[in-house]
Amino acid sequence: GKCPDCGREVTDAKEEAYFFKMSPFAERLEKLLTETDYLMPKTRAVELVNNFIKPGLEDLCVSRTSFTWGIPVTFDKKHVVYVWIDALSNYISALGYMNEKYDDFEKYWPADVHMVAKDIMRFHAIIWPAMLMALDLPLPKHLAVHGWITFNGQKMSKSLGNVVDPFVLGERYGCDAIRYHILREMALGSDSSFSNEIMINRINSDLANDLGNLVSRTVAMVIKYFDGTLPAEKVFDDTADSELKEMALSVREKVDGFIDKVQINLALEEIFKVVSRANKYIDETAPWVLAKDESLKPRLAGVLYNLLEAIRIASTLLFPYMPSTMPKIWEQIGISADDANYENAGLWNVLPADVTVHKGEVLFPRIDVAKEIEELNALILANAPKEEKTFDAPELAPEITIEDFQKSDLRVAKVISAEKVKKSKKLLCLQLDDGMSGRQVVSGIAEYYKPEELVGKKVQIVANLKPVKLCGVESNGMICACDTPDGVKVLFVDDSIPAGAKIR
The missing domain is CATH 1.10.730.10 (Isoleucyl-tRNA Synthetase; Domain 1)
Structure with missing residues (x-):
């Protein structure tokens, strides 16, 4: 199968691990969800009970041995604590439970309301209460489960390109309005x-x-x-x-x-x-x-x-x-x-009888709906992921030997100047520093690069090509480039590599 969220293939894995035995808490958890107002909205309780408790509450894997990052298990150093034990316990350890760094546990626990999103409801409605029951600690008085904010009916996702930056909205309309x-x-x-x-x-x-x-x-x-x-x-x-x-x-x-x-x-x-x-x-x-x-x-x-x-x-x-x-x-x-x-x-009559008012700024300026929709849609479109163009790699050329390859002398060269070749729409004439005496190369890249975009860049050249004339201009070598769905792209070289360096 595949992961429902990321789509990657599921693979079998095996390692030594410790488990938290959940089954002893099954009956208490079911009563908590179905017979109290702990879970809000209550409609979620049936889903949790039928899917996770009725079929038999499975034990929870709470340690891993296939990696070393994480909190070490105190009684077995080759194990590290793995979610959700380490994550959920932060709710009380951050308040001072079993540590001397903080001192707010007695004041703030149990929480009046614990609010989570629906995709992590099971962990907070089943695993977290079971942990607290095992520790003999009070549970939050309520667990409130909220939904997702969708965009025009779809879950917001960068990959879908339907996310509006909340900072942009805040700047346009104010955080309070949003x-x-x-x-x-x-x-x-x-x-x-x-x-x-x-x-x-x-x-x-x-x-x-x-x-x-x-x-x-x-x-x-x-x-x-x-x-x-x-x-x-x-x-x-x-x-x-x-x-x-x-x-x-x-x-x-x-x-x-x-x-x-x-x-x-x-x-x-x-x-x-x-x-x-x-x-x-x-x-x-x-x-x-x-x-x-x-x-x-x-x-x-x-x-x-x-x-x-x-x-x-x-x-x-x-x-x-x-x-x-x-x-x-x-x-x-x-x-x-x-x-x-x-x-x-x-209460009424709180204001003084002789209250004085003060003229202030417009609190919420009225917005031109049509104009704003157009501008916001433009922002979304600008941030949308660009559609990837398909590319079919060309067939390989016939095999050559290493000796054949060594006949080509590939070098790094720096573009000193560039100009268009007269009577040609496709050719640029480049003056290059090749680390030797310099050379002139004519390249068919005028449709894809302006001369000034190339000056100062380092490129790869075939340095030992026999000189030829193109549109009457002599060319001593060839610029290396590749064909892409967006046209020809020159292969540039890191600026730290000196002109004249041999490519192998």
């Missing part, structure tokens, strides 16, 4: 199909139109109608204000619930429901109408204060996902980072 898009699109346990169009539309709709526009409009209205500082006198309307206020005050608890289940996309969805409701609240209360009546200014101040509070709560909860952008929002709405904390995300 992080938000990926987290919003990926449901736990499922693959997330990434496409440039989906990403740009998500940035435009959620971040530019909804969140960015909400902050911009609210701050602009406070500046326009109150010179940036809200008055102490405000009027609130329980009927008109209640839905926005209740939604904002309840969102933290909903987000907590989804985060506990590692349903990050749903947590973000709840936060943006508040953002959408705040935008709708602007349309319902029409601050621009209230501003026209001086007697309604207290009500206008109350509306804007409610909007600022809703923005404060939403931005506080969004901070873990967009840590660079949210502080910019806090600065604009007049709140310090200390006050934008988790506890305050469940």
Whole structure:
């Protein structure tokens, strides 16, 4: 058979090794996967039990003797520890388990959530718990298994040429926008199909139109109608204000619930429901109408204060996902980072009554979808692997003897100058330093090299060819080159080899 990942042939191998006996933990592992909420999503449990536990849990090879790199087995020096024992134990040894270098084990273990990708689920859902059971140590409280980010339905792969450099995306749109898009699109346990169009539309709709526009409009209205500082006198309307206020005050608890289940996309969805409701609240209360009546200014101040509070709560909860952008929002709405904390995300009236706002930069500039898609597709195309051209090697010439070969004198020569031969499209005339008296060689490589590309290069020449005239120009030798699918390629020589050196 062949490896499903790399495609290489599988070969039989035999060596002495130690094994970790897994079977004693089979029953406990099955109950862990099927009767507890350890594995998230739970749907993965049936797959693991049916494929690896029900057929009989196989012992795990944990040492090798066919190589020497790795961690030596303390009781048998010809063995080295082999995955997954050495890799998985890092989770606790890095915290200080059985070593004096670190001292965080008691503080951080067991982990609340251990998150891994689906391709290494078996090692973390079966082997790692068995190791911890053998050590009589507590297991992580949950194991969350996420899918892959695919590109237009395909797994991202350099060989497929469908990878967009995340650094390029970060520079174009900001890391916060990219992080938000990926987290919003990926449901736990499922693959997330990434496409440039989906990403740009998500940035435009959620971040530019909804969140960015909400902050911009609210701050602009406070500046326009109150010179940036809200008055102490405000009027609130329980009927008109209640839905926005209740939604904002309840969102933290909903987000907590989804985060506990590692349903990050749903947590973000709840936060943006508040953002959408705040935008709708602007349309319902029409601050621009209230501003026209001086007697309604207290009500206008109350509306804007409610909007600022809703923005404060939403931005506080969004901070873990967009840590660079949210502080910019806090600065604009007049709140310090200390006050934008988790506890305050469940409270109302945290902002000062006379809060002062500050005009800031556009948080998420709107993107021209068609133009961006075209440019990003061009980047992908530029990074795609070039299609290899097929090449059929020509048949071998008739056999010669060593004596025949020794009749040819091959030398290294340096190109001193080069120019095109008049009346010829194919010929270049080269002046060469051959380590002797110098020579002139005419070569049919003008279609493949500009004269200046050859000057200073060292080449291989057949030095003892009988002189001939080509287009009236004498040639004393021949440049060695080869035919390729891309045309003729001159065989250049390392610059450290002196001119005149004999090739054998």
